[in-house]
Amino acid sequence: MSEMWINMGPQHPMTHGLWNLRVKVDGELIVDVDPEIGYLHRGIEKICEYRRYNEVVTLMDRTCYVAGIAWEQLYIMAAEEALNISPPPRAEYVRVLSQELQRLSSHVMWYAAYVQDIGLMTPFLYGMRDRDLILDLFQSYTGARMTYEFMRVGGVRNDVPVGFTDRCRKVMDWFDQRLPEYEKVCDNSTIFLERTKGIGVLKAADCVNDGVTGPMLRAAGVDRDLRRDRPYSVYPELDFDVAVYDAPDCYGRYRVRMEEMKQSVRIVRQVLDWLDRNPGPVLAEKVPRFVGTPSPPPGKEIYVERRGYPKGRGFSAMEEPHGEAMAYIINEGAEHPYRAKLRSPVFVNIAASKDYLVGYRVSDIPAIMGSVDICVGESDR
Amino acid sequence: MTDLTLAALLPALESRFGPDVKVLPSRKEVLGVVQVKVDRLVEVARFLHDQGTFTHCALVSGVDWIEHIEVLYHLWSDALKGYLEITVETAPEDPHVPSVTSIWRGANWHERETWDMLGVRFDGHPDLRRVLMPEGYRFHPLRKSFELHEPEELEVKARHV
Amino acid sequence: MNATNTSGTARIITHVKETDPMEPEVPFAEVEAVQSKEYIPVIKETLTGMIQRGLDAATKPVFNWAGRNSLFPLHWGLACCAIEFAAGFGARWDGERFGVVPRSSPRQCDLLIVNGTVTWKLSHKLITLWEQMPEPKWAIAMGNCATGGGPFRTAYSVVPGVNKLIPVDVYIAGCPPRPEAMLDGILRLERLIRERRA
Numbered sequence: 003m004s005e006m007w008i009n010m011g012p013q014h015p016m017t018h019g020l021w022n023l024r025v026k027v028d029g030e031l032i033v034d035v036d037p038e039i040g041y042l043h044r045g046i047e048k049i050c051e052y053r054r055y056n057e058v059v060t061l062m063d064r065t066c067y068v069a070g071i072a073w074e075q076l077y078i079m080a081a082e083e084a085l086n087i088s089p090p091p092r093a094e095y096v097r098v099l100s101q102e103l104q105r106l107s108s109h110v111m112w113y114a115a116y117v118q119d120i121g122l123m124t125p126f127l128y129g130m131r132d133r134d135l136i137l138d139l140f141q142s143y144t145g146a147r148m149t150y151e152f153m154r155v156g157g158v159r160n161d162v163p164v165g166f167t168d169r170c171r172k173v174m175d176w177f178d179q180r181l182p183e184y185e186k187v188c189d190n191s192t193i194f195l196e197r198t199k200g201i202g203v204l205k206a207a208d209c210v211n212d213g214v215t216g217p218m219l220r221a222a223g224v225d226r227d228l229r230r231d232r233p234y235s236v237y238p239e240l241d242f243d244v245a246v247y248d249a250p251d252c253y254g255r256y257r258v259r260m261e262e263m264k265q266s267v268r269i270v271r272q273v274l275d276w277l278d279r280n281p282g283p284v285l286a287e288k289v290p291r292f293v294g295t296p297s298p299p300p301g302k303e304i305y306v307e308r309r310g311y312p313k314g315r316g317f318s319a320m321e322e323p324h325g326e327a328m329a330y331i332i333n334e335g336a337e338h339p340y341r342a343k344l345r346s347p348v349f350v351n352i353a354a355s356k357d358y359l360v361g362y363r364v365s366d367i368p369a370i371m372g373s374v375d376i377c378v379g380e381s382d383r
Numbered sequence: 384m385t386d387l388t389l390a391a392l393l394p395a396l397e398s399r400f401g402p403d404v405k406v407l408p409s410r411k412e413v414l415g416v417v418q419v420k421v422d423r424l425v426e427v428a429r430f431l432h433d434q435g436t437f438t439h440c441a442l443v444s445g446v447d448w449i450e451h452i453e454v455l456y457h458l459w460s461d462a463l464k465g466y467l468e469i470t471v472e473t474a475p476e477d478p479h480v481p482s483v484t485s486i487w488r489g490a491n492w493h494e495r496e497t498w499d500m501l502g503v504r505f506d507g508h509p510d511l512r513r514v515l516m517p518e519g520y521r522f523h524p525l526r527k528s529f530e531l532h533e534p535e536e537l538e539v540k541a542r543h544v
Numbered sequence: 545m546n547a548t549n550t551s552g553t554a555r556i557i558t559h560v561k562e563t564d565p566m567e568p569e570v571p572f573a574e575v576e577a578v579q580s581k582e583y584i585p586v587i588k589e590t591l592t593g594m595i596q597r598g599l600d601a602a603t604k605p606v607f608n609w610a611g612r613n614s615l616f617p618l619h620w621g622l623a624c625c626a627i628e629f630a631a632g633f634g635a636r637w638d639g640e641r642f643g644v645v646p647r648s649s650p651r652q653c654d655l656l657i658v659n660g661t662v663t664w665k666l667s668h669k670l671i672t673l674w675e676q677m678p679e680p681k682w683a684i685a686m687g688n689c690a691t692g693g694g695p696f697r698t699a700y701s702v703v704p705g706v707n708k709l710i711p712v713d714v715y716i717a718g719c720p721p722r723p724e725a726m727l728d729g730i731l732r733l734e735r736l737i738r739e740r741r742a
């Protein structure tokens with residue numbers, strides 16, 4: 003049979019964003035793949051060098067648009083490290099609350115889009131409806147549905163409003179009912195099981211060497227979750243289990259995400275209880291003024307000459323809904339970061355696509371790439 | 384010596400590689416910061432992978448310090464539960480660093496991105512193309528000599544040339 | 545007058561000069577044309593054109609009415625605004641009640657909603673998609689990025705406003721616009737179509 007290259011993308015129903023999967027096929031069989039990204043490269047790392055520390059938060063929301071608040075916290079943790087500021091405990095709890103709500107909404111969004119790709123329409127409507135409930139919660143304390151601009155160096159912008167915890171508990175009760183129903187829709191569907199079981203296998207050793215992280219790694223049986231293994235924020239004080247599954251295929255990834263949603267609900271409940279018991283400030287007292295006040299953007303000479311403030315480097319890593327994200331901030335004593343580097347888990351997961359696509363059929367591509375949970379804003383930055 | 388504790392790891396590195404490896408003062412969010420000479424990088428990386436349990440190369444990035452370019456590696460160890468930071472210095476004009484893709488395949492696209500954004504060439508990389516910017520783009524945008532402008536400014540400039 | 549006729553006229557002139565008074569006044573070539581029945585396609589064309597115009601006048605309002613009440617946007621996701629675009633077709637907002645059904649192929653679409661940041665790397669792909677869509681077609685710039693670059697307008701890789709590449713009919717402000725705003729934009733486009741034509 004003759005082989006040929008075909009382009010799937012940049013506009014393709016499989017891609018969930020804009021990227022181009024070039025596949026070399028022999029009949030129906032995939033022989034080679036060459037993913038091409040960068041169609042949404044917006045130069046965020048460069049623009050960060052022209053923004054105040056608090057202004058960068060705006061860009062972080064847009065970096066990953068299904069998990070904006072996760073990237074806010076990632077950046078803020080690195081920036082706090084670089085500027086040597088620590089937030090009050092209540093701020094940390096509000097952050098963790100946002101984290102877990104965001105993980106829930108991101109996974110629900112994934113569920114809605116993925117199962118629709120496989121051929122079931124109901125989950126899309128279920129998912130979008132329940133996701134809106136979480137976004138309503140976000141809206142009630144951050145003011146926005148997707149792009150929050152909520153975190154600040156040294157804390158968060160505002161506390162949760164009165165009556166929020168009760169409203170949130172109600173939504174969590176609702177999710178307790180819904181999550182088993184989600185699973186029922188998929189596990190009783192022969193189409194879903196046939197199209198996900200044993201498809202897109204990436205073994206544990208390959209996962210580790212390829213740098214693949216997140217639900218893909220845990221589905222392969224590697225028990226690593228930065229929330230537990232390299233604790234940040236107040237996760238050590240919370241009680242939760244790490245979801246691990248021993249089938250490195252699409253079905254395993256679905257299982258891991260389902261389990262993570264349940265754990266998120268559990269964490270949110272604990273945080274709500276803590277918030278009810280412990281009032282307090284949510285923004286640190288002694289934050290240098292320059293982190294927020296506006297000034298003209300710097301030229302090259304400002305980088306070199308105006309280095310009056312204390313210097314420092316900050317590194318943070320966290321378990322984002324898609325995998326392990328990292329930020330690296332260099333503070334050269336100026337009012338803007340000297341360098342901001344972001345590590346996106348999706349970037350690496352796409353890079354490894356050769357290892358889990360070759361050998362399957364063209365018709366498996368939507369099922370496999372969907373199970374990776376791709377967010378192009380994050381991989382291209 | 385497969386299971387190195389953190390206390391044993393850094394001295395072992397120093398005794399093995401001598402003056403080519405320098406342990407810098409650590410920060411609290413990483414296990415340690417190690418500066419390595421460019422030509423010994425692959426050997427150090429292989430040592431850390433095989434004997435130091437650093438099986439996961441999390442991040443390869445670079446910083447333009449104008450006088451030199453610094454390439455940074457963050458490695459994760461499942462046994463030590465932390466990140467080790469490796470830094471390598473190279474010249475700003477035509478920087479060359481050996482590639483570590485033969486040890487961690489996951490470093491592949493990170494190195495491509497560093498080439499794309501900072502113009503660091505990774506010798507021995509199997510496929511060093513641009514990854515984010517289109518092929519044929521002339522600049523390396525994260526260099527400090529590359530400045531951002533308001534779009535109107537660029538248009539005005541273009542009209543007056 | 546169409547092309548075959550003009551070439552005929554050129555021949556007429558050469559013939560007229562050589563004719564003697566005994567010949568009939570009708571130029572030779574024209575006689576030839578009449579005899580070879582070349583006029584039939586011409587008349588046919590004129591007639592069909594007239595009928596077409598009449599039919600158009602009668603049916604266009606109907607087609608326009610149908611078209612503007614069932615705009616088919618291209619189903620694609622550029623950036624953050626695409627998530628709100630998807631939410632607009634979810635359970636709560638249900639954009640399909642306005643007859644707006646996203647399609648995956650540009651050849652089935654008559655509305656391009658640019659829902660996110662357009663980069664220079666993407667620009668020619670976007671133009672190809674736009675050109676693949678059959679006429680009549682419309683474009684909506686959704687969000688600040690598509691309108692004017694948004695938060696990334698100073699970046700080296702971002703097109704500051706999609707109207708540099710394709711003609712845009714409706715701009716929706718917001719970063720991202722809420723799903724209500726997107727549906728409002730589509731309804732405004734429908735009004736625009738009604739006012740311009742029909």
Ligand code: SF4
Pocket residue numbers: 064149623624625626659660661686687688689690694695718719720721
């Ligand atoms: S307008 Fe805002 S929300 Fe929409 S794509 Fe641009 S940055 Fe994202």
